[in-house]
Amino acid sequence: MIRVLRDRRIVLGVSGGIAAYKCIELARALTQGGALVDVILTEAALQFVTPLTFQALTRRPVHTTVFEAWDARSAGHVTLGAEADLIVVAPATANVIAKLAYGLADDALTVTALACPAPLIVAPAMDHHMYHHPATQANLRTLRERGAVIVGPESGPLASGMVGEGRLVEPERLLAVIRAMLGRHGPLAGARVVVTAGPTREPIDPIRFISNHSSGRMGYALAEAARDAGAQVTLITGPTERQLPFEVEVVHVQTAAEMAEAVQAAVETADALIMCAAVADYRPSRVAPEKIKKTEEQLSLPLERTIDILASVQRPGLVKVGFAAETERLLEHGRAKLEAKRLDLLVANDARETMGREESQAYLLTAEREPEALPRLPKTVLAEIIVDRVARLVRARRATSEVSDGAATATPPAS
Ligand SMILES: Cc1cc2nc3c(=O)[nH]c(=O)nc-3n(C[C@H](O)[C@H](O)[C@H](O)COP(=O)(O)O)c2cc1C
Structure with a gap:
């Protein structure tokens, strides 16, 4: 389950292009995430995909015609549109884009779109020339001006055999846009959050480095959870194998x-910094300019301390969250780090049980309270809990700064 999707009503309108098959994956991911997905297929879409596939995956009726029975519970497209939290048209053909721009309502998809006050996401997919035709461009402009979010298309090989702009964006990217859109009024709306993730690599020579087992999983989950909570997110990441999150700025x-340099630049305008990266504590004092040869029986590498990023960030008003991955005396080391680096929140976990794993058992430490032990949780769920705490801290910090600003600008009493 993905919290921002849970029980949300999403209308997925599929029109008649080859890329319709990709939206089967999207319907599945949205349903698995907890959303209630009502699929509408145009008549042309029926040439490419079947209602049964969508029905089996969403476990909900699939709509293909305007003229279906109305009953006590549902007035067809009117209810579908009125109850939706979001309407997504993917793939959107040139034809359906034109109809949406002109407000035509001659099939189940377009009539529902007109009857739907919820935000509209349109993911165009078509031949390169169809996409670049002035008519299609004008129609997309109209939809954009009206508040629709247009996602893609991407460049690449097209079904026609041509290479160009017109490919439907991948379902993962659409899913991210949908999540961000549903979460835009969430607890971090209007906030800027910087998240660091992954390991760092400290070079020994041109081809070798010192690093650690961090996979980036926790940090990437935090970036996605903060985005889903409405924040504008900058993710500063060391090298990882993971798919980068969409709809966040990545450095x-x-x-x-x-x-350290990237964090200093990013926190200038941020409300919160979540330092989840496993930053190397030491680096080779000297980087060999050429590959070190296998000539010595033993080789010693002098190491020096790297910069302490969390301690070096001093911006007043910034909410600072740290992570401690320890192999012994977890809470003791965690508390020491919380105090030494003046953190608002510290997430402590056992390094061997956490690094590279899907799940983690963490303690949340703050200056005011006893450590809070969380159960073993998927990192995506843990990320949502941490983001909730960050949102509370950001709100409290803003309230404090408003009070002190008010005090500073209050008119002095007349003497
Ligand atoms: C094999 C095939 C693939 C097509 N792919 C697309 C496409 O990717 N994008 C598009 O705009 N139209 C495409 N079309 C044309 C549309 O199917 C046609 O314009 C249709 O009227 C669209 O109807 P709809 O918008 O109601 O789904 C394709 C047609 C065929 C025969």
């Missing part, structure tokens, strides 16, 4: 020094 770094 790639290799070393601790590069990460």
